[in-house]
Amino acid sequence: MAQYSCVSGSVGLITLKNPPVNALSAAVRHGIVDTVKRALSEPKVKSVVICGQNGIFCGGADIREFASDMSGPPLVPMIHAIEAANKPVVAAIEGSALGGGLELALGCHYRIAHSKAKLGLPEVTLGLLPAAGGTQRLPRLIGVPAALNLITTGRHVTAAEALQLGVVDQVTDQNTVDAAVKFALSVAGQSLDARRISTYPCPRPSDLDALFDGVMQKVRQSARGAIAPVACVQAVRAAATLPYTQGMEREKELMATLFTSGQARALQYCFFAQRAVGRWSMPSGARWDTSKPRPVHKAAVIGLGTMGRGIAVALAQTGLSVVAVETQEKQLMEAKQAVSGMLERGAKRRGVAPALDGISYSGNIQAVADADLVIEAVFEDMTLKEKIFQQLSAVCKPGTFLCTNTSALDVDHLASQTRNPELVVGMHFFAPAHVMKLLEVVYGTRSSPQAVATAMQLGKKMGKVSVAVGNCRGFVGNRMLKPYLEQAFFLLEEGATPELVDRALEEFGFAMGVFRVSDLSGLDVGWKVRKGDGLAEPEMATGQSARIRQGRRYSPLGDLLCEQGRYGQKTGQGWYQYDKPGGRVARSDPWLHSFLEEYRARHGLVARRIDQQEVLERCLYVLINEGFHILEDGIAAGPEDIDVIYVFGYGWPRHRGGPMFYASMVGLAKVLERLEHYHQAHPDVPYMQPCNLLRRLVASGSPPIQRWREVIKKLHSQL
Numbered sequence: 149m150a151q152y153s154c155v156s157g158s159v160g161l162i163t164l165k166n167p168p169v170n171a172l173s174a175a176v177r178h179g180i181v182d183t184v185k186r187a188l189s190e191p192k193v194k195s196v197v198i199c200g201q202n203g204i205f206c207g208g209a210d211i212r213e214f215a216s217d218m219s220g221p222p223l224v225p226m227i228h229a230i231e232a233a234n235k236p237v238v239a240a241i242e243g244s245a246l247g248g249g250l251e252l253a254l255g256c257h258y259r260i261a262h263s264k265a266k267l268g269l270p271e272v273t274l275g276l277l278p279a280a281g282g283t284q285r286l287p288r289l290i291g292v293p294a295a296l297n298l299i300t301t302g303r304h305v306t307a308a309e310a311l312q313l314g315v316v317d318q319v320t321d322q323n324t325v326d327a328a329v330k331f332a333l334s335v336a337g338q339s340l341d342a343r344r345i346s347t348y349p350c351p352r353p354s355d356l357d358a359l360f361d362g363v364m365q366k367v368r369q370s371a372r373g374a375i376a377p378v379a380c381v382q383a384v385r386a387a388a389t390l391p392y393t394q395g396m397e398r399e400k401e402l403m404a405t406l407f408t409s410g411q412a413r414a415l416q417y418c419f420f421a422q423r424a425v426g427r428w429s430m431p432s433g434a435r436w437d438t439s440k441p442r443p444v445h446k447a448a449v450i451g452l453g454t455m456g457r458g459i460a461v462a463l464a465q466t467g468l469s470v471v472a473v474e475t476q477e478k479q480l481m482e483a484k485q486a487v488s489g490m491l492e493r494g495a496k497r498r499g500v501a502p503a504l505d506g507i508s509y510s511g512n513i514q515a516v517a518d519a520d521l522v523i524e525a526v527f528e529d530m531t532l533k534e535k536i537f538q539q540l541s542a543v544c545k546p547g548t549f550l551c552t553n554t555s556a557l558d559v560d561h562l563a564s565q566t567r568n569p570e571l572v573v574g575m576h577f578f579a580p581a582h583v584m585k586l587l588e589v590v591y592g593t594r595s596s597p598q599a600v601a602t603a604m605q606l607g608k609k610m611g612k613v614s615v616a617v618g619n620c621r622g623f624v625g626n627r628m629l630k631p632y633l634e635q636a637f638f639l640l641e642e643g644a645t646p647e648l649v650d651r652a653l654e655e656f657g658f659a660m661g662v663f664r665v666s667d668l669s670g671l672d673v674g675w676k677v678r679k680g681d682g683l684a685e686p687e688m689a690t691g692q693s694a695r696i697r698q699g700r701r702y703s704p705l706g707d708l709l710c711e712q713g714r715y716g717q718k719t720g721q722g723w724y725q726y727d728k729p730g731g732r733v734a735r736s737d738p739w740l741h742s743f744l745e746e747y748r749a750r751h752g753l754v755a756r757r758i759d760q761q762e763v764l765e766r767c768l769y770v771l772i773n774e775g776f777h778i779l780e781d782g783i784a785a786g787p788e789d790i791d792v793i794y795v796f797g798y799g800w801p802r803h804r805g806g807p808m809f810y811a812s813m814v815g816l817a818k819v820l821e822r823l824e825h826y827h828q829a830h831p832d833v834p835y836m837q838p839c840n841l842l843r844r845l846v847a848s849g850s851p852p853i854q855r856w857r858e859v860i861k862k863l864h865s866q867l
């Protein structure tokens with residue numbers, strides 16, 4: 149709703165009231181229409197201020213309404229009526245003015261923002277475009293290039309940048325509503341002819357075609373199949389080439405195609421899923437709202453390799469006091485330099501002072517004795533980790549939380565090495581740890597809810613999207629990755645090339661296909677794990693048992709490449725070739741193609757034509773199938789947790805919503821049918837066997853993803 153009052157004798161004050169972000173729900177739109185009418189009709193009112201309650205102007209259209217039949221007054225005529233008003237209307241922007249919220253402000257005649265406010269048109273991130281006149285007014289106000297930048301990226305700008313761009317007229321450090329009221333008094337009675345943005349001519353850059361062609365090319369490239377950024381460019385082009393009314397028509401048309409698209413549904417699902425994972429729960433019944441985190445003032449990191457350095461930077465950037473420990477002296481000196489450099493570069497980018505003093509270095513594990521929380525980040529070696537946890541348990545003050553940064557190892561086993569296993573959790577960071585947004589917080593069977601709550605809160609402080617997951621080999625992300633990688637190898641055996649597989653995945657929307665990623669992260673990483681599992685034995689590379697190991701189909705292709713010293717980018721050769729060790733541009737490698745041919749001949753395999761659809765179905769459906777197993781096992785509380793992990797940590801295209809959402813869009817019955825088909829064709833691949841939960845969901849009529857939890861709960865209660 150919107151509340152109306154008359155202040156300072158002649159200013160009509162309209163306050164949007166719809167916690168928590170004053171989204172423009174039907175009730176708020178009704179409220180605005182009514183209160184604007186009232187303000188304009190009251191003779192004593194000479195000017196109007198629109199603001200939002202609780203320090204936030206407006207978070208835009210109510211996204212939750214998009215899924216239902218929209219009712220209530222539409223935004224476009226409502227904003228037009230404000231712009232056409234014969235009394236000055238001033239927007240008082242505190243907190244955020246985003247999407248429809250900023251469009252509402254652009255319909256006002258003046259905009260005053262608090263210095264801490266953020267403004268933007270983030271509709272593109274929801275698969276939409278600013279369809280309440282944003283694509284037509286913003287370029288008229290700030291020019292085409294700046295408007296294109298804001299609208300196609302959806303980025304939020306600070307009040308200072310908004311002032312510089314001309315989005316707002318004034319920035320204040322004082323009470324924004326008071327400043328706006330004062331301003332409204334000062335402009336009462338003045339002509340508004342020059343204040344209605346829709347009447348401005350849109351500045352036309354001389355090289356208009358070249359400008360739009362260039363932007364469109366860039367946008368298409370980075371969009372990776374997302375349609376909204378392209379529609380945003382088309383809408384701004386309409387502003388630059390058509391009269392306002394026709395431009396608005398074009399905006400409406402483009403929005404209509406986006407609004408009902410699967411991509412918009414996927415992106416809006418992601419928006420809510422990202423927030424839903426914060427409301428974590430554990431199978432024990434412990435939950436986010438009943439578990440209190442303990443404050444962390446001092447944190448420690450053990451092991452300053454690539455991961456440890458990134459974690460130390462991420463911790464220091466939160467303002468915590470950090471102790472960084474590395475027992476090898478040379479490594480410690482190098483790490484110190486590297487961490488300082490990373491902190492300095494990060495601070496420069498964010499325009500703040502580097503937190504160099506917040507971090508101290510030591511070669512002795514005793515230095516962590518008074519830390520509230522320790523993150524161990526040494527090599528992925530259980531014996532080494534065991535030793536460190538035993539030491540930490542002896543050295544740390546009572547109550548210190550002990551966290552392990554592992555990507556797959558058993559958190560329960562590490563907890564068993566300590567005196568207080570309830571204080572142990574996993575914190576699985578993704579490289580580079582100070583950049584990547586995802587954090588898997590892994591609870592073991594004995595982890596206390598307080599330990600989980602503390603790790604989740606620390607993750608949030610570090611700017612991470614933290615997801616609480618149960619303890620199993622590979623947790624959620626890497627556990628699902630295993631069958632996906634395995635399928636990619638099998639496809640090569642059957643006739644595909646790395647180029648074909650990667651192209652299919654990249655056209656699907658992944659930034660990089662599986663083989664390019666593998667080259668980037670190093671083939672030796674997986675090799676080491678397979679060796680540890682007793683799978684990658686050199687003497688098995690030929691002969692009968694070469695392609696069956698531990699009773700199931702196995703492809704030694706990755707091991708064979710590693711045996712040749714082809715570790716990927718770092719050695720200049722892997723699934724592709726590079727111009728030099730460390731080179732980044734992947735080129736097709738004729739050697740690899742002959743190697744594959746020889747391999748197939750050696751194993752009596754006949755190459756067949758494999759199309760992109762088979763690549764996608766086999767790679768993605770086995771990954772999804774493992775996701776269902778994870779839900780069935782209670783390792784993830786709901787499909788949102790899995791999807792957020794894949795979108796933020798594994799390059800899954802956001803406009804496809806995450807693997808479980810994607811499965812729901814494809815249709816669960818179809819996924820099941822294809823898995824059954826492939827399992828029949830490949831009975832030696834257990835991952836292909838459809839999960840019981842998937843069968844259950846299909847049998848119960850494939851409910852929408854929001855209702856899967858009910859089916860999972862029922863399944864668990866029957867077990």
Ligand SMILES: CCC[C@H](O)CC(=O)SCCNC(=O)CCNC(=O)[C@H](O)C(C)(C)COP(=O)([O-])OP(=O)([O-])OC[C@H]1O[C@@H](n2cnc3c(N)ncnc32)[C@H](O)[C@@H]1OP(=O)([O-])[O-]
Binds near residue numbers: 246249251278279
């Ligand atoms: C014709 C139409 C044209 C128009 O151009 C289309 C649009 O405007 S499209 C819209 C364009 N606008 C955007 O894309 C802005 C989207 N919003 C944001 O970016 C952030 O929420 C904001 C920066 C505002 C606050 O950040 P923060 O302080 O960290 O807080 P938080 O993020 O944790 O959210 C708190 C709660 O509010 C909920 N909620 C939030 N916004 C909306 C909404 N618009 N609606 C409904 N709900 C919304 C959110 O789900 C959460 O609920 P819960 O149940 O507690 O999980």
